[in-house]
Amino acid sequence: MTIAEQNHDPLAGALARLAVPAPTSFGDRIVARWVEVDGPVGALYVAFTELGVAYVRPAATVAGAGEFAESFRNHFGRPLRAATHPLAGLLPALRSGRSRTLRFDLRGLTDFERAVLLKAQQIPAGQTRPYGWVASEIGNPGAVRAVGSALGRNPVPVLIPCHRVVRSDGRPGQYVFGSALKESLLRAENVNLDEVRALAAERVFFVGSDTTGVVCFPTCAHARRITTPHRRGFRNLRQAVESGYRPCRHCRPAVPESA
């Protein structure tokens, strides 16, 4: 049937009118975007989809934007084009080290991996938590090693700060881009790793204040403002509780028998 015939046949004409344009945002569901932005320790490549940030790599760890894009395509099986603007909220999140309001596309992960990353996201800039803390916070205290591997598979490092999860002895522990980069990220956020290490050498993993009777992780903001005369160190939480201290409600030190 030709177009001319369709014009004479009201049914064919009505059928042709059933053709509609795709929804306006349809293209965004298919093609992802990438940008290069300044991060805390050098440039970052960031890819995002219609749901949020999906993939992050420090520029220093890949051989250029081409390799980053190729790696994204292999992981996600989606086309990737350069974005004209960074995703809304991305630059403020990088400046402040706070990514709580940034949206992420974590569809490719397991429920456990997602739970680990969302917990790591709650650690404030400039603070650290042990692997065992993440495990017990997500209700899986035995899964300390699984937490480590889930953090190692973090597709959006730096923005979801898996680098803030460290060994309890003050050493940074493993990192997907090497522990040297992990240490630089922590130092860029003013984490006093030397102090944490000195405390760990004396078998001190928790710090309390004898004026408030509250015990914290050493990097907690509340622990750092305890003046020297009032600082009390503890080897484990039980020891602190037996001495009449209660765990801080912000850093929630509740790692059973850590270290």
Add this chain to the structure above:
Amino acid sequence: MTAADTGARAALLARLVDDLDEGFADLVRAYDGAVYSVALQVCGQQHTAEDLAAEAFLRAYRALRGYPPERIMALQPRAWLLTILLNRWRNAVRDSSRRPAEGPLDATELPHHAPSVEEHAERRERSRELARLVAELPTAQRVAVVLRHVVGLSVTEIGAVMDCPEGTVKSHVSRGLKRLRAAYDAGVIGGAAVVTPLRPRPRPAGTPVSGRAQ
């Protein structure tokens, strides 16, 4: 298909060969309407149709990543994309029949972004009615009618998409149309949708054009 269409298609395919990701964005822009429209007519719901269409494009992209340039240049992109779409749809229907059903499909919704001028309301109502009639056709007739008359594929292209001889395509289309015509004409005569020429209502003589004028 005119020579200009053929030229545009060759240019699109050449862009895919040149830079797959940039070219693919153009491919999506060129065919998203056809793929989405067919998805909407076969599955009947806006949300499912959008998911299905997006999935089809992503499948196409993954396939293209492994194609050598000569295979890309030989593609009939619209028919190829619609083949992928209908395969995805068949699989989705099969999978949902294995799992607990989520209830029957609604009658086809039409997107709300159609022009909302008063005169178009009646036409939209009739389109919804027609979409419902299309949804009631047997699968093969529905697919053939939608490909032929909604997105305007040739009989040869439909044969390739549905993997059947051209004679079979023609008979699916004509049987489908016959059924539709019977129901459609009955609806029109029954007053459910009366054909009225679209022209502005005449204004009574002497009334001002605007209330403010005087």
